Amino acid sequence: MSRGFGDDSSSATAIEFTLLAPIFLMMLFGIVEVGRLLWVKQALTETAYSAVRRGARIFLQDPKRYPGFRHGARAAPWPAPQCRLGRLQCQHDL
Structure with missing residues (x-):
């Protein structure tokens, strides 16, 4: 039996x-x-969530320890950052 191409x-x-x-x-x-x-x-999201939750728990346990935060983070002593996107302007509440 021969093999062909x-x-x-x-x-x-x-x-x-x-x-x-x-x-x-x-x-x-x-x-x-x-x-x-x-x-x-997912790991980064869960870490950020846990860190914020831990920070909130620490603040609620002893709010006098953190005088810059009155009634939450919106009354922080630093100014809110400004941004411009073309003709739109926005202001972020921290």
Whole structure:
């Protein structure tokens, strides 16, 4: 039995693997990186939430210790920052 041109299936498999492996690996590592991104975002959100909650608890336990904060953070002794976005103007309450 003689083999003709194009009858070698092992070389076709190697070529298909060579063409498809980079795409598959990029998709696999992309899924892993998106998972890591979501995990880091959730960890940062939870850390910020916990820090603010802890700060509020400390302030409510002894408000005289922090005289700059009267009735919450809106009455802080520093001026509120200003920003300009084109024709729009905004003022942030801290």
